[in-house]
Amino acid sequence: MRHDDDLIARAVEALREPAAVSPGFDGRxxxxxxxxxxxxxxxxxxxxxxxxHWLAVSPLGGLALAAGxxxxxxxxxxxxxxxxxxVVSADAAAEPGQVxxxxxxxxxxxxxxxxxDFNSWDWAQTPLVPxxxxxxxxxxxxxPGRYTYTFVVDGxxxxxxPSAPRAVDDxxxxxxSVVTVGRGAMPDxxxxx
Amino acid sequence: xAPAPDDAVIVRRVLGGEVDAYARLVERHRxxxxxxxxxxxxxxxxxxxxxxxxxxxxxxxxxxxxxxxRFGPWLFRILVNRCRTKVVLRQRRxxxxxRDEVALATAGVAALDERGAWxxxxxxxxxxxxxxxxxxxxxxxxxxxxxxxxxxLTGVRVSALKxxxxxxxxxxxxxxxxxxSAAR
Numbered sequence: 001m002r003h004d005d006d007l008i009a010r011a012v013e014a015l016r017e018p019a020a021v022s023p024g025f026d027g028r029x030x031x032x033x034x035x036x037x038x039x040x041x042x043x044x045x046x047x048x049x050x051x052x053h054w055l056a057v058s059p060l061g062g063l064a065l066a067a068g069x070x071x072x073x074x075x076x077x078x079x080x081x082x083x084x085x086x087v088v089s090a091d092a093a094a095e096p097g098q099v100x101x102x103x104x105x106x107x108x109x110x111x112x113x114x115x116x117d118f119n120s121w122d123w124a125q126t127p128l129v130p131x132x133x134x135x136x137x138x139x140x141x142x143x144p145g146r147y148t149y150t151f152v153v154d155g156x157x158x159x160x161x162p163s164a165p166r167a168v169d170d171x172x173x174x175x176x177s178v179v180t181v182g183r184g185a186m187p188d189x190x191x192x193x
Numbered sequence: 194x195a196p197a198p199d200d201a202v203i204v205r206r207v208l209g210g211e212v213d214a215y216a217r218l219v220e221r222h223r224x225x226x227x228x229x230x231x232x233x234x235x236x237x238x239x240x241x242x243x244x245x246x247x248x249x250x251x252x253x254x255x256x257x258x259x260x261x262x263r264f265g266p267w268l269f270r271i272l273v274n275r276c277r278t279k280v281v282l283r284q285r286r287x288x289x290x291x292r293d294e295v296a297l298a299t300a301g302v303a304a305l306d307e308r309g310a311w312x313x314x315x316x317x318x319x320x321x322x323x324x325x326x327x328x329x330x331x332x333x334x335x336x337x338x339x340x341x342x343x344x345x346l347t348g349v350r351v352s353a354l355k356x357x358x359x360x361x362x363x364x365x366x367x368x369x370x371x372x373x374s375a376a377r
Contacts, residue, residue: 007365007366007370008369014311018227019228019231019237020227021241025244026219026220026223030216032245115274117253120250120254120267121250121274121275122270122348124347124348155281
């Protein structure tokens, strides 16, 4: 902004003044927050496991740690070796959470994206890709939990997933759907629309 | 007096199950976020809804906040997206942009005539901007973000953001000049 642009400078000065919220705002926020179901331990563990963690150890400590890890691995291999001809399921070693396929049929759309609790409602992070015949699709791996989401068509229209349950709170008017990811085989939601 | 715990400490406490600690984060970040929401949406009720929604979504997604020390910018991004959603919904409902009534109501009575009128002109001019220009203008000049930060926040290229800010300034200047001329 030019310094000689007095009109804009005066406007900016006024716009930087604080804006008040109505009395009791914090209390209403906290009441809404307390009504949110607490994330499961699985979800928290998943988030923790996804992040890199650094551990500082002395050379001797590192040696002991390496020996310990090797011992645990050996124990794990021994425990996993099928006895009596059994087969170890691939699911047993699977990460917590599931891959959820979000699909929308929108033949006239130029772009479709997904906004939800899992991407902080930042639909720029999660575009769907055309899968042919006007169908758009994206697959996400989600940790166990309950997620509200909506499709964003051409950056201007919000569409609930026609095949999924509608969100009860419906996001102040934004049509939203719910997917619940458990530890079972399938997410609790219709899979296509 | 012990120094106030930083955001990272509070975020960890909340994630550890101390839900009420989240109130500290609400109190700490409320005013700056409220200012953006009110300026962006114009309507105080819409602004409060977007703000409350951002705080609740922030709580729900807190475990995904990769850098708890930067909880404020992380939550601000959620709010910017909530405001975009509100703008789109409002365009669909064809609601009109109204003045910042809360700010006007809290202004001193003696100063209300002149300052209130000026604020109202600014609010109207801001409301007349394309929402994308308004967003860029507020982020740059009111929230004082660098263009690189704005690009990360909005997913829009720096060159496009610079153009939006310039056009917003040009349009605002025209509108405010008209308003000043009419008032004389």
